[in-house]
Amino acid sequence: MSELQIRTISGAIIVICILGGVYVGDRLWFVLSSIIALASLWEYYNLFSRFSHVSKGVGLIVGAVIIYLAFRGQSFLTIIVLLVLQSYVTLAIEIFRRTSQGKSSALLNMSGISSGLIFIVFPWSFLVMLRQRPFGGKLLLSLFLCTWSCDVLAYLIGRKFGKTPFAHNISPKKTLEGFAGGLVGSLFCAVILSFCLKIPPLPWILMGALVGVGGQIGDLYESLFKREVGVKNSGTLIPGHGGFLDRFDSILINSTLIFLVFEVILS
Template sequence: MVAFKAKSQELALRAFSGFIIGALILSAIYYGGRTWFLLASIISLISLWEYYQLLSKKFRVSKGIGFLAGILVLLASAEYLRPASILIIFTLTSFVLFMIEILRRQFSQVSYAIWNVGGTLSGLIYIILPWSYMVLLRAHPIGQTLLFSLFLCTWSCDIAAYLVGTRWGRNKFCEAVSPKKTWEGFAGGAGASILISAAVAYHCSLPPIPLLGIGAICGIAGQLGDLVESLIKREAEVKDSGHLIPGHGGFLDRFDSILINGTLTFFLFGVILS
């Protein structure tokens, strides 16, 4: 009885914090412009900081330089800087990190170039670039609808995968990385995501095929993307990436699936269908 009550309280807290976050994100997408850019930047930079904290448990990472580079990449995505400058930012960041390690070895006889450059740049690639794509996606002619679909499909997949997996899950799915995930939950999450995308297409009177593509992306790729963060946490030997969101853990815990979903959606609509 005590365990059931504690579980119920945890689910209620998770639902409440999830509702607040969802309302903030959907509102920011609706207003677009600087509002969406600011919220996306805050979420991505906090997630980047959590990622660097995880990596720091194993090796050296230049958090400050990565953080500065992340800000510049986000500014470029919002066209406060030229978008092409993103390539320059990545190149210069790598050289700056190498210079730091040269100096470190010169004066202390040790260096961490492979770990520092790889770890710092991987955070920008894994977290900052996907959020930059979502900032750019808002400028698409139907960007508001695309982002609404992206987040609604991602959230519905997460919820359905959890509920179906908890109730009917029997067959483990990648248990070495995430022991609680099951094939039944995976199927439930994918189905819910596709249904939501169809509902959005019907409500907005849009051709269903492109939005069903978002549903498939969020339902399949999103769940695989969730395993990426699980793998990182398992190697760092932690349960959550942070503790800023009650019931969810850290920002990276809450927004892990959206990273691959946002990237593939931008590729689909920002590159192929533009």
């Protein structure tokens, strides 16, 4: 099959899995979110390991526990304590490495593990928690559809009309025209969804604006990582698309913003 066909089939499978998981919710959404989060975390640690040794096993175990605690409704105070304890475990590992091998990378190892958990696992934990709310299904459905609409419109408008680059040293193909197209796509999707789901439009328009801006910035975050380590993709787990972190980078910041607005500010 051609690269386009492979990419299309992989993309369709991803969409079906996400929409099915959001619709069913409960344990299916928890399992699906855990798989994506931990696969993305593994790819992040692989990128970080180009700079320094990183105890991937510690990060993956703690990441799995964090998502499980979020699913079980534990307070974030418990999760923060776990994050702190992870730092002490990592430092203990580095003490052992220094004693036995005469070398260590305590600061980088600790910061690498913690940054991965904060950057990737926490946002997916937010999605697990949001799905358990009475409005969670509609909210997550809208979040993903607006994010995908933003991605598609940004690509199409940028490819057709893009002339003004705004992050050339990070992602040369990104243009202001494409950025504006992505924002319009997300807003338009939010308005349509608010009408179809019979929801007051103002909160959904706010979500569309946040997703339209935040998602594109989130894409730049991951592009920055890849530029610094000199790779094209974060991984190869998704045929035609690269890695999980490549496909779900926009969701990380979007889920955080939506959790902040709908769970913290408007609750």
